[in-house]
Amino acid sequence: MNKILLLLIFLLVSVDEARAVSIAAPYEYGKVIIANYSERAGLAPVVFNHWVHRARYTCRLCHVDIGFAMAKGATAITAAANKKGLYCGACHNGKRTYNGKMIFASCSGANPRKNAACERCHALKKSNVQERDFKSFLEKMPRTASGNGIDWEAAESSGRIKPIDVLEGVSIQRPRIIKAQKDFAIESKSTGTAAVVFSHKKHAVWNGCEVCHPDIFPIKKGAAKYTMHELEKGEYCGVCHNKVAFPIHDCKRCHTGVKTKK
Ligand code: HEC
Ligand code: HEC
Ligand code: HEC
Ligand code: HEC
Numbered sequence: 001m002n003k004i005l006l007l008l009i010f011l012l013v014s015v016d017e018a019r020a021v022s023i024a025a026p027y028e029y030g031k032v033i034i035a036n037y038s039e040r041a042g043l044a045p046v047v048f049n050h051w052v053h054r055a056r057y058t059c060r061l062c063h064v065d066i067g068f069a070m071a072k073g074a075t076a077i078t079a080a081a082n083k084k085g086l087y088c089g090a091c092h093n094g095k096r097t098y099n100g101k102m103i104f105a106s107c108s109g110a111n112p113r114k115n116a117a118c119e120r121c122h123a124l125k126k127s128n129v130q131e132r133d134f135k136s137f138l139e140k141m142p143r144t145a146s147g148n149g150i151d152w153e154a155a156e157s158s159g160r161i162k163p164i165d166v167l168e169g170v171s172i173q174r175p176r177i178i179k180a181q182k183d184f185a186i187e188s189k190s191t192g193t194a195a196v197v198f199s200h201k202k203h204a205v206w207n208g209c210e211v212c213h214p215d216i217f218p219i220k221k222g223a224a225k226y227t228m229h230e231l232e233k234g235e236y237c238g239v240c241h242n243k244v245a246f247p248i249h250d251c252k253r254c255h256t257g258v259k260t261k262k
C-alpha cells in the first residue's frame, strides 16, 4: 500500500484514540481495570479508581515507594502479595487507617462467594457504589471542564486536599530534600503555537523527582526531543496527561506562554 495512505490512516487512528479518552465520563477518567489473574480464580476483575486515591496520596507514594507500574496491568498483583502487605495490601490490610477510619482489607483466603467485601475491589460490572461516592466528592472540589472535572492543581494548592507522601513502614527515609527547579518554558517548534510553561514546583508536589527522572525525562533541558505525536502515544508528558492528569485536548492549560514569532 501507498506509504502516504498508511501514514494518513495511522494519524486518523491516533486522533480517534485521543478522542476516545477525551469523551470518558468524569467519573471514568483515571479508572484502571486490573485483570491479570482474577477471572482465572473465579472472581471479577478489579476496578481501581485514581480519583479516590490521588485525593489522599501522592503519585510518588504509590508509583515509587509501593512500586505500582505506570501502565495498566504491568504490575503482577497477586492475592498472596496483597496479604503480605505489598501493593494494595500496603494500605488495604484491615489495620492501616485513613483519617482515623480503618481502610478495608484486600484479598484473603475466605470464600469469595460468601464475602461481599471482595466485591469492593473485584467490582467490574458488580455495583455502582463507587460512582455514587464520586458525585458527592465532586461537589466539594474546584472544577474544570476536562478529565475528572476536578481542577486537581487548585484542589491541592488551596489545601482542599492534602495528599500524603510518606507511609509509615513502607516509605524509606529519603536522604535529603532536593529543591525544585525553577519554572521554564518549552519553546514550541512550530510558529503560531504558544510555548509550554512547565512548573517543576507544581509537579514535584505530586511526583517528587523520582517519578519523572530519569525514567521519563533526562535531567537536562532540551536533551529529549518530543512533539505532540509522542505525547498522544503516551510518552513524555503523555505518560500522565491523557490518563490520570488532565488530558491532551485541554490545549490551553499547557500552551500558556508567548506565541513563537515568524
Ligand atoms: C493508591 C495508589 C496510587 C496513587 C496515589 C496513584 N496511582 Fe497511578 N496507578 C496505581 C495503580 C494500582 C495502577 C495500575 C497498575 C497496574 O495495573 O499494574 C496505576 C496506573 C497508573 C497509570 C497507567 C494507567 C493506564 O491506563 O495505563 C498512570 C498514567 C498513573 N497511574 C498515573 C498516576 C498519577 C499521575 C498519579 C498522581 C496524580 C497516580 N497515578 C496516583 C496506583 C496509584
Ligand atoms: C496508599 C494507600 C492505598 C493503596 C496502596 C491502595 N488503596 Fe484503595 N483506598 C485507600 C483509602 C484510604 C481508601 C478510602 C477509604 C476507604 O474506603 O476505606 C481507598 C478506597 C478504595 C476503594 C473504594 C473506593 C472506590 O470507589 O474506588 C477501592 C475499590 C480501592 N481502594 C481499591 C484499591 C486497589 C484495587 C488497590 C491496589 C491496586 C488499592 N486500592 C491500593 C488507600 C489505598
Ligand atoms: C483492596 C482491593 C481488593 C480487595 C478488597 C480484594 N482483592 Fe483480591 N485482588 C486485588 C487485586 C488488585 C488483584 C489482582 C487482579 C488481577 O490481576 O486480575 C487481586 C487478585 C485476587 C486473586 C487472583 C490472584 C491470585 O493470587 O490467585 C484472588 C484469588 C483474590 N484476589 C482473592 C480475593 C478474595 C477472596 C477477596 C475477598 C476476601 C479479595 N480478593 C478482595 C485486590 C483486592
Ligand atoms: C513531571 C515530571 C518532572 C518532575 C516530577 C521533575 N522533573 Fe525535572 N525535568 C522535567 C522536564 C520535562 C525537564 C526538561 C527535560 C527536557 O527538556 O527534555 C526537567 C529538567 C530537569 C533538570 C535540568 C534543568 C536544566 O536546566 O537542564 C533538573 C536539574 C531537574 N529537572 C531536576 C528535578 C528535581 C530536583 C526534581 C524534584 C524536585 C524534578 N526535576 C522533578 C520533568 C520533571
Ligand code: HEC
Pocket: 186, 187, 188, 189, 190, 193, 196, 226, 227, 228, 229, 231, 237, 241, 247, 248, 249, 250, 251, 252, 253, 254, 255
Ligand atoms: C500536557 C501538556 C500539553 C497539552 C495539553 C498540549 N500540548 Fe502541545 N505541546 C506540548 C509540548 C511539551 C510540546 C513540545 C514543545 C516543542 O515543540 O518542542 C508541544 C508541542 C506542540 C506543537 C508543536 C508541534 C508538535 O507537534 O510538537 C503544536 C502545534 C501543539 N503542541 C499543539 C497543541 C494542541 C492543538 C493541543 C490541544 C489539542 C496541545 N498542543 C495540547 C505540551 C502540550
Ligand code: HEC
Pocket: 059, 147, 152, 153, 154, 196, 197, 198, 199, 202, 203, 206, 207, 211, 212, 216, 236, 237, 238, 239, 240, 241, 244, 245, 246, 253, 254
Ligand atoms: C508523572 C506524571 C506527569 C508527567 C510526566 C507530566 N505531568 Fe503535568 N501534571 C501532572 C499532575 C498530576 C498535575 C496536576 C493536575 C492534574 O492532575 O490534572 C499536572 C499539572 C500540569 C499542569 C498544570 C499546572 C497548573 O498550573 O495548573 C501543566 C501545565 C502541566 N502539568 C504540563 C506538563 C508538561 C508540559 C509535561 C511534560 C513536559 C508534563 N506536565 C508532564 C502529572 C504529570
